[in-house]
Amino acid sequence: MDAANVIRSNSLKYQQNGAGFSPAALYASHKNLVEAEIQRFVPEGYPVSLYQPIRYALTAGGKRIRPVLVLLATEAVGGTTARALPAAVAMELLHTFTLIHDDIIDRADLRRGHPTIHVKWNTNTALLAGDALIALAYKSLLKTATPRLPEIASVFTKALSEVCEGQASDTEFEERMRVSFDDYISMISKKTGAFIVASLWIGALIGNGGDDEIAALRRYGEALGRAFQLQDDLLDITGSETSLGKPVGADLLEGKKTAPLIMALKRARGKEKDLLQSIVRRGKAYPREISRVKRLYEKLGVLKDIQHIIDESVREANSELLFLHESNARRTLRWLAETLARRTC
Incomplete structure (x- = not known):
């Protein structure tokens, strides 16, 4: 099932259970708010050699997961979207900085x-574009x-570190030569999970959430970040070049030790x-x-077992949402975890 069908199927389930409410529609609405604010906030400015590549990076697509999480977390604890929008944009700018520098590395x-x-x-x-995005992120x-x-x-600075x-x-x-699975999970909890946790934490702070609500959203983020990265690892080997926007097996071609390789090395x-x-x-695979x-x-059963860990992580994430009052934001967070774990790109 492709990404669009996964989103449509999951959203239909929530419409059937919730008097017509569509998590996909709320997500899209928040994503559009973020897109518009990014366009307004980031200057076309001078020098062109700096701002043109920044805008190129920011308009190259993307799910805008982190900024939408800021907005949803704010709403989930009773806050307003408008107040959280500058922080939401800041998270996306900071995330884009990491993508630019990751691509260099x-x-x-x-x-x-x-x-x-x-x-x-x-x-x-x-x-320079990446460095400038850090400054723009703090400015927002x-x-x-x-x-x-x-x-x-x-929280923002801690996540960056x-x-x-x-x-x-x-x-x-x-x-x-050897990296344990526990080492890998610890690494992705920082490289991928830190911004996801921070997005929810910051959103809850803006919404003036209680300590229990903030703690629950942070735990949700930890489990969601783990599921998200492990799904990325699976897609790298099971996806298509068209859907991924990069060669299949890119992690192996670049010499990265991801969850499937680490698990397979132990079993083979x-x-x-x-x-x-x-x-x-040799530090890389041949095509x-x-x-x-x-x-x-x-x-070796590696793909099946990693999918099981992803499913368990989603269940763990969504169990934390029970600490929040029922709301459309909470329902969208639940839908989002389930959707991200079944995406194809």
Whole structure:
């Protein structure tokens, strides 16, 4: 089932159970708010060599998950969307910074089917665009009208530090022969999970949520971030180049140790283990090896078992929502976790 059908199917289920309410429609509405505010906030400005690539990165597509989570968390604890919009934009700007710099580190040619900034322009331009996005993110965050702004800024900065730590660990893993599954989960909790948790945490602070509500949303975010990254890992090997916007098996081609490879290395024996270890030793897979590795993953039950972890993580995330009052925002958070875990891109 493709992404559009997953969204439509899940949203229909909620309409049938909730007097016509559509989580997909609320998500789309919030996403449109964020898009419009980004366009308004980010200048076309001078020098063109800086702002043109920034706007290119921001208009290259994307689900806008993190900013929408800010808005939904604010609403879920009784706050208003308008007050949370500057912080929502800030999260997307900061996330975009990480994508630009990740692409440099990974030497990636494509992002969402488009040339990456360091390819379309050059590495120096990409570095400066990423750096400027950090400044723009803080500029937007500081427009948040709340007495809890110092606490929000602290959460925002903590998340930025953790993402950098996670990226450093991910890069370090490329040089290590052995990485445990626990090490990997710890890394993705920072590299991927930190911004997801921060988005919910900041949204709850803006909405003046109670301690129990904030804690529940943070735990929801931790489980959601884990499910989201593991699903990314599966899609890298099971998706299509058209839907992914990059080559199938890109993680293997770039020498990344993701969940399927780590799990398969532990289970494989004989020639199968030799194949995986040779990929690790040389620091990348050859394109001709991708289909063989996929078959090996299937044989070892790796893809099935990671899907099970994803499903358990979604259940864990949604159980935390029971600490919140029933609302359309809460229902959309539940729908979002289920939808992200079944996406195809």
